[in-house]
Amino acid sequence: MTDPLHPELLALAREAARRAGELLRDGRPADLAVAATKSSPIDVVTEMDIAAEKLITGLISEHRPDDGFLGEEGAASPGSTGIRWVIDPLDGTVNYLYGLPTWAVSIAAEQDGETVVGVVEIPMRGESYHAVRGRGARATGAWEGERELSCRAPAPLDQALVSTGFNYVTEVRTHQAEVARRIVPLLRDIRRSGSAAVDLADVAAGRLDGYYERGLHPWDLAAGDLIAREAGALTGGRPGERPSRDLAIAAAPAVFEPLQRLLEDFGAWHD
Secondary structure, three states, X not given: OOOOHXXXXXHHHHHHHHHHHHHHHHOOXXXXXXXXXXXXXXXXXXXXXXXXXXXXHHHXXXXXXXXXXXXXXXXXXXXXXXXXXXXXXXXXXXXXXHOOOOOEEEEEEEEOOEEEEEEEEXXXXXXXXXXXXXOOEEEEXXXXXXXXXXXXXXXXXXXXXXXXXXXXXXXXHHHHHHHHHHHHHXXXXXXXOOOHHHHHHHHHOOOOOEEEEOOOOHHHHHHHHHHHHHOOOEEEOOOOOOOOOOOEEEEOXXXXXXXXXXXXXXXXXXX
């Protein structure tokens, strides 16, 4: 049985994601500029990333002042309730900076270290994805009503459409490009959206057969990983491991193991 707290956490996450999405969509200044950089000069933060995280943490703290936070733009506190919010206020910042539509707000709630609620809001699509552990995944969008999500039907690897992403550190992305070069002839094709949260939502919605990436942080994948799993996808990292910075994979069950095996063979987790 689902913890009665989980629906409350879900409602709060959905409201925070909706408000942050509206702020980002409607409040983007015409002269938006880079406010800071992180791992490299091309790994950027804008003033809107910071504003969206402040909105999310402020709203959640109003309702649950003793919870903890882990946010991409600096929110970090342990809390005292066993609940921690893992937040990426703007996943796909470079897309957003350039005016491209593929970006998302990602909010997850962990209970005693396990993700129990996940929300991915994709404002430029008008779509919102959410899941509660053990209760399936659902989405709202241009279609009528709320839709239950299910990953794609079984397909052989050579007919699988797979998405990936590239790190901002030159040495890492060079290796990732080599892995992609070797793997693409063995797939239907590869896509690269620029947002891990959107890719994971697309696996859940059956728009992709699989997704893999190296170098992700907890806030990049916490919500999307839960949504994909609750839609029937398998998720993991290297064989026998959970998703991590070394490697994160989400795929329909028939695609997951052969994709994971290929990535292991090609050394996708190291330089």
